[in-house]
Amino acid sequence: xxxxxxxxxxxxxxxxxxxxxxxxxxxxxxGRHRIKDVNVSVSLSGAMxxxxxxxxxxxxxxxxxxxxxxxAFAKKHGIETIxxxxxxxxxxxxxxxxxxxHARVEIDEYSWDRITGxxxxxxxxxxxxxxxxxxxxxxxxxxxxxxxxDLVVLNSTGSEFHxxxxxxxxxxxxxGDRVLATAVTARWRHRNTGTGDWDDSYRTARHHxxxxxxxxxxxxxxxxxxxxxxxxxxxxxxxxxxxxxxxNKHHFLVDLEPFGMDNDNEVYFAADRPYGLIEGTVLTDDAxxxxxxxx
Numbered sequence: 001x002x003x004x005x006x007x008x009x010x011x012x013x014x015x016x017x018x019x020x021x022x023x024x025x026x027x028x029x030x031g032r033h034r035i036k037d038v039n040v041s042v043s044l045s046g047a048m049x050x051x052x053x054x055x056x057x058x059x060x061x062x063x064x065x066x067x068x069x070x071x072a073f074a075k076k077h078g079i080e081t082i083x084x085x086x087x088x089x090x091x092x093x094x095x096x097x098x099x100x101x102h103a104r105v106e107i108d109e110y111s112w113d114r115i116t117g118x119x120x121x122x123x124x125x126x127x128x129x130x131x132x133x134x135x136x137x138x139x140x141x142x143x144x145x146x147x148x149x150d151l152v153v154l155n156s157t158g159s160e161f162h163x164x165x166x167x168x169x170x171x172x173x174x175x176g177d178r179v180l181a182t183a184v185t186a187r188w189r190h191r192n193t194g195t196g197d198w199d200d201s202y203r204t205a206r207h208h209x210x211x212x213x214x215x216x217x218x219x220x221x222x223x224x225x226x227x228x229x230x231x232x233x234x235x236x237x238x239x240x241x242x243x244x245x246x247x248n249k250h251h252f253l254v255d256l257e258p259f260g261m262d263n264d265n266e267v268y269f270a271a272d273r274p275y276g277l278i279e280g281t282v283l284t285d286d287a288x289x290x291x292x293x294x295x
Contacts, residue, residue, distance in 0.1 A: 005052050009104065011043035012063035015070045019079045023118075032118035036079040037110040040086075042066045044093055046101035059099035066093070081198040082107040083144050086133035094137035104295070105133045108149075127151040129202060130187065134292050143293035146202055147187030153210065154181035154249075157265075159218040177265060179251035180218055182278075184209065188232060188242040189293055201238060208232045221248050221278045229282030240287035243294070248276035 017038050023031040044066070050056040070089065079085045090103035109131075111124035132145040162174030188205055212231035218224045229242040251268040 005049055007045075008048075008052065009043040009045040009102075010048075010060075010063065011041065011104075012066040012070075013041040015040045015042075015067045017070060017074050017079070019074045021078060035112045035121055036074075037112060038079060038082060038085070039108040039110075040070045040089070041106045042070070042089065042093070043104040043106075044100050044102070045104075046097075047099045061093070061097055061100065069093070082109050082129065082131040083133065083146060083198040086131050087135065087142070087144070087193060090133050090135035090142075091138040094135055094140075101136060102292070103133075103135050104292075105131075105135075107131045107133075127184075132187070132293075134295070141291060142193045143291060144190045144193050145187050145293055146190065146198065146205070147185070148202075148206060149183075149185040151184040151186070151206070151209070152181070152249075153184060153213050154179065155214065155218070158216075161220060179268060180221065180224070181249035181251060181270075182221065182246040183249065184213075184228075185245040186228075186232075186242060187294075188236075188239045189287075189290065190238055191240050191288065192238075196238075201236060205232050205236055205239065208235050221246060221276070222280065225278055225280050226282060229280070233282060233284055241281065241283035241290065243279075243281045245277070245279045248278065250275060 017036075017040060019036040019038075021034040021036070023033065042063075044061065046059070048059045050058070051060050069092065073085070073089060073092070077085070077088060086105040086107050090105045093103040094100050107130070109129040111126065111129070112121040113124050114120070115122050127148045127150045130147045130149060132147075133143070135142045156179055157177055159178050159180035160176045161178060162176065164172075164174070186205075186209060190201075208231045209228050212228040213224060216224050216227045225244050225246055229244055232242050233239055250271045252271060253263055253265065254267045254269050256263045256267065
């Protein structure tokens with residue numbers, strides 16, 4: 001039996017970059033500033049088997065160099081959108097190094113809201129914007145998956161759950177009115193990397209996720225998941241596939257009878273674990289092959 005090296009990649013994970021764009025005098029505190037706070041992870045692959053098999057690092061670009069490239073590009077090019085920044089980095093690593101044939105760049109963005117004036121901010125406690133970029137070099141095979149995580153939403157009514165399997169271990173009672181809450185992780189695949197306005201695409205996809213959640217009378221979280229994905233794809237032609245992961249943040253009615261009180265769907269215990277986890281993919285029937293887009 002022979003032993004061979006399988007698929008492999010390496011890179012620098014979680015390089016935190018805060019880029020301040022200043023519109024005032026250079027180095028001054030005046031003017032109106034803009035904050036981009038991102039976490040960048042790079043993975044590279046290619047003709048680097050010798051690093052594993054013999055310890056020969058001649059084909060390896062050090063991960064420290066990858067980290068420095070992220071910082072240098074943040075200064076040189078700025079960070080407008082994480083999709084564009086990811087494509088810029090991925091293309092650079094493949095095009096500048098003959099031994100590197102594929103680059104994967106994943107970026108999380110943390111939002112800051114302006115407090116007052118031009119240079120005071122407060123960290124937004126909401127969801128995290130995400131982007132996953134793959135590239136074989138400028139003009140070659142590329143993909144962009146945008147998305148978000150930890151988008152916490154709740155419907156205080158308009159949700160049912162009944163008609164499910166009941167066996168000897170079932171204690172859950174069917175209900176025609178329950179709280180439905182979840183923390184949405186959603187990622188959507190673009191048909192190509194020439195989408196154009198990444199910010200507009202993100203804002204409107206997020207908008208349709210929220211409105212589909214709010215406007216769906218839910219018989220199950222699975223049904224809500226599908227309607228959310230369907231709404232995004234119906235409204236955004238540049239997107240072809242969306243994957244959602246939605247934990248069911250259970251809210252259980254508290255038994256107040258020992259205290260002589262009724263509880264008509266008013267007081268709940270919010271349980272953090274264990275929780276149901278609903279995951280699913282929604283895609284258009286003409287979606288192009290995903291290749292490595294989701295890896």
